[in-house]
Amino acid sequence: MSELKLFNTLTREKESFVPVKAGEVRMYSCGPTVYNHPHIGNLRTFLWSDLLRRYLEWRGYRVTQVMNITDVEDKIIRNANAAKQDINTYTAPFIDEFHTSLKELRVKPADSYPRATDFIPQMVTLVEELRARGHTYEVEGSTYFRVASLPSYGRLARVEIATDSGFSRVESDEYEKENARDFVLWKAKKEGEPSWPSAIGEGRPGWHLECSAMSMHLLGETFDIHTGAVDLIFPHHENEIAQSEGATGKPFVRFWIHGEHLNIDTQKMSKSLGNIYTLAEIREMGYSPLALRYALLSVPHRTKLNFTTQSLDDAKNALQRIELFLLRLDEIATSAPRDAKHSDGHAQELIGNFLSAFQEAMDDDLNTAGALGAIFTLIRETNVAIDAGRITSSDAAGIRTALHKIDPVFDIFPAREQSIDADVERLIEARNAARKARNFAESDRLRDELLAMGIVLEDGAGGTRWRKKS
Ligand SMILES: [Zn+2]
CATH class of the missing domain: 3.40.50.620 (HUPs)
Structure with missing residues (x-):
């Protein structure tokens, strides 16, 4: 590995x-x-x-x-x-x-x-x-960081700091590399700005x-x-x-x-170009949040992403292919010979290749394009094998399990696969309501019902969280 x-x-x-x-x-x-x-x-x-x-x-x-x-x-x-x-x-x-x-x-x-x-x-x-x-050091109630006091300053961004003469300060939170200067830690109280009284004077943080x-x-x-x-x-x-x-x-x-x-569309997103998109706007264009999720995740994080409507269409198609494939596997699982001993071992090989290709890609600095590619290789090769009559019902179930094994990483399967989540959330809400009403018999009953679904609840300060029983 x-x-x-x-x-x-x-x-x-x-x-x-x-x-x-x-x-x-x-x-x-x-x-x-x-x-x-x-x-x-x-x-x-x-x-x-x-x-x-x-x-x-x-x-x-x-x-x-x-x-x-x-x-x-x-x-x-x-x-x-x-x-x-x-x-x-x-x-x-x-x-x-x-x-x-x-x-x-x-x-x-x-x-x-x-x-x-x-x-x-x-x-x-x-x-x-x-x-x-x-x-x-302090100037007029504001406290600044003296960059020259830390020799390693500039190591991450690889900026050379000329710390010699006439070094000045910068007030604003954002500035360019070329303007690297002593920066503000605590800004003195100003008219029209929120401020907090403190041991370093009344002001607000940078x-x-x-x-x-x-x-x-x-x-x-x-x-x-x-x-x-x-x-x-x-x-x-x-x-x-x-x-x-x-x-x-x-x-x-x-x-x-x-x-x-x-x-x-190869242009920088900016207010002046009027090309800043929010999730609501993507939706208005007729695409689901899941398509956006797929489009954004399909490009590795260190690669510039050129966002186009084509990328959303591609995402939509890719998700559809996955959905159809899952349906086809379901069909095989119920129609092909059930007996595992009919399997010629080809599916095991496909699964093994898939899981190692997936992990290898992700291990390589989260190469999401490669990891998603592994899914489509599996789909393509399995379809060929199905057409050749080489996939038994247990093979199909095994391939399904393999896909579900990687889904917690990408979380791109259709909502149908996730309906359990909605059910769980609904039952948790009902249980919270019962607890609030001090109806503990009902809240215990709901907890047991969830447990029967394989769901374990954890009550904490931040509310109730749930996980699938492993
Ligand atoms: Zn931050």
């Missing part, structure tokens, strides 16, 4: 993936800045981060994934002020839309979605630690500080994987490293994984 290799932006190499703690992976994914509707470029990033997490789970790791929600930063404040709303009121519908879009796209929920505004004390503490280690504070608080000072789109490498991720390593003196993240951009 091959080993999992992931391209690490830090080293610019595909490296064998080994987590800090055997069997466990802690990963942080930069989440949305909730100042507008998530577009398909954002959704692509969330989809491949989820795919990475799913594949790690498939590989047997226990994964903890944290995705932040940036609910205070420059753009949010600007837009909220323009809408004459406070930031909570302004961001609430975008946060809802983010969660709904992810659910429709079958993205598994992260283990937690910390909001920046809930972690202000941790951010202040981080600035104090940086100050104690001599990495900061965007970069938010991710450093939340990730280390929830995952530890050193964790395994940090994901995001390539445009976050600089300055966001470079500054996260500076803040975290500057404060702890320890390596912050082992694997930095970045996904490429998405273009629309």
